[in-house]
Amino acid sequence: xxxxxxxxxxxxxxxxxxxxxxxxxxxxxxxxxxxxxxxxxxxxxxxxxxxxxxxxxxxxxxxx
Numbered sequence: 353x354x355x356x357x358x359x360x361x362x363x364x365x366x367x368x369x370x371x372x373x374x375x376x377x378x379x380x381x382x383x384x385x386x387x388x389x390x391x392x393x394x395x396x397x398x399x400x401x402x403x404x405x406x407x408x409x410x411x412x413x414x415x416x
Contacts, residue, residue, distance in 0.1 A: 353375065354373040354374060354375045354378060354379070354380050354391070354393075355373070356373050356374055356375065357372070357373040357382065357387070358371060358372055358373070359371050359384050360372065363384070367385060369383075369384040369385070370382065370383060370384060371383075371384045371387070372400070372404075373391070374397065374400075377395065377396070378393055378394060378395055378396065379393075379394050379396070379397050379399075379400040380392060380393040380394060380400070381400070381403070
């Protein structure tokens with residue numbers, strides 16, 4: 353179970369933030385406004401690092 357959730361330092365105060373978390377075997381992403389809600393979980397760290405890289409390089413964008 354992930355207990356080490358952190359909001360990225362570059363998060364904005366617009367209510368559209370996520371938190372990243374990790375433990376010994378997994379990592380995850382969740383909505384910071386709904387900590388008790390669902391989380392996107394990954395086994396290990398390689399997958400979440402690839403997700404973060406894809407967002408940073410605009411391969412994944414947020415569309416509303």
